[in-house]
Structure formats: structure tokens, C-alpha cells
Amino acid sequence: MKLASWNVNSLKVRLPQLLDWLAAQQPDIVCLQETKLDDAAFPRREIETAGYHAAFCGQKTYNGVALLTREAPSELAFGNPHFTDPQKRLLAATVGGLRVVCVYVPNGQAVGSDKYAYKLEWLAALACWLAEELAANPRLAVAGDFNIAPEDRDVHDPIAWAGQILCSEAERSAFRQLLNLGLNDSFRLFEQAEKSFSWWDYRMLGFQKNQGLRIDHILLSEPLARRCVAAGISREMRKRERPSDHAPVTAELAEP
């Protein structure tokens, strides 16, 4: 079973690339972030024609998440019951014996800003809810754009980024709190190339210079981590014309 997550930065713009990539990679479950579409504008027909069920929770211009699945999803949940949030950032469903949570963690803008405080509150509430989800669903996957580079090795220039947004100690601590619930960073279950990133700024030739961060993650509960046989980043998607600023991340699970 192949799991994937991709911040598409506008599903409208990236739909042709998404369909292309679905056909080539045949993932079973795909979490999307930053769809930037309200639900009425979601390209359901195109996704279904490609062979996927679609669950989505969107808004115009900002945010928006979606879950594409080969099998029909059940027990859909929109948002966090412990955190009232007008921003569409969270979507969960049960599919193929897995509980899958798609997250788009707030960016936080700058350390100390109001948006940063919101990010930390959002993450605390996420941990609270995931603890319950994990207790009810031992086979849990949490995938998405976490907007956190967990360690210095996930940052192209750790000195320049020290203490900055996406890398601050409070954010990293919040990420470790998620791991401490009993979740594993699937990417780190395997030997990986140095300087592996999932996001590169559009500006200043960030991708060409590999000035990136690894902020997109697939977290797996213990029973799923034991089944995980591969994890990676589809860097080639960032080389395309008119790319998202994020590359898709993937994790493959062996059948139980």
C-alpha cells in the first residue's frame, strides 16, 4: 500500500500534474494540502475518472485539504473537535484498515507573531486529538505539510535558519510531542541521502541551489511503522514546469 502527501499550492493549477502523477505512481492514499478551492470548485469528476474517491474540505484562496483514496473512505472527520478553526486544515478518514489524518499545519509567518502563537496552539490541540485517535485506531497515519523542519539535518543552512520560523525550538518540541504519542517519522526509518528536502522557496533559485527544508512528513503509528518498507521524496516533481514549491512525500506499507 502506497501512501503519499503533497502540498499542491493550488489544486486548480496543479491538477494536470496531479493526474499525471497519480497515473504514474498509483498511490493508494494521497493527502493534499493548499488546494485553495472551495468545495463547490473541487475537481471531483477528474479525480474520480482517475480512479479515486475524493474527500475534501476547502476554502477559497487559502488552505484547503483533500484525501484521495482507491478504496471508499469512511468515518470522515473535518477539523479538530478540540479546536474551533475557520481555516480548513484538517481532514481524517478510515480507509483500507487505516486511520489517515491529512494535516496542513499553519505556517506561523514569524517567531513571536500572532500567527506563530496560533500555530503552536493548533499543534497542541492536534496532539490532544491525535492521542485520542491513536487510542481508538492503533493503525494511524498522519500525513501532510507540518511546516516544521524537525532537525538541523532537515535544513539546508541550519545556522542561517537557527531559531527562525519552521525551525524554532518550540515548533520542534511540538513535533517531538507528536512523535512521543507513538508516531514515527517514516522518512527516518530508512537510510536517506544527506540534504533531502521537500520544500524549496520559489525565490532566489531555491530549488536549483537545493536550498530547501524537509517540512512535509508521513508519521506512522508503531503497527504501521513495522509494515513500512520504503519512504521517500518525489523530488522530480519540483523540476517540472510551473511546479508546486513542495515535492510529494511517500511511504510504502507491506500488506499485514
Place this chain on the structure above:
DNA sequence: ATGGTAGCCGCGCTA
């Protein structure tokens, strides 16, 4: 050099 680019129904904001 506090810049730069991309996407949004925009007349700045968010990332």
C-alpha cells in the same frame, strides 16, 4: 542587497 516568486478574484495578503 530586508531582496526575491507564485497564487489568489487582488487593488495586498499569504506562503
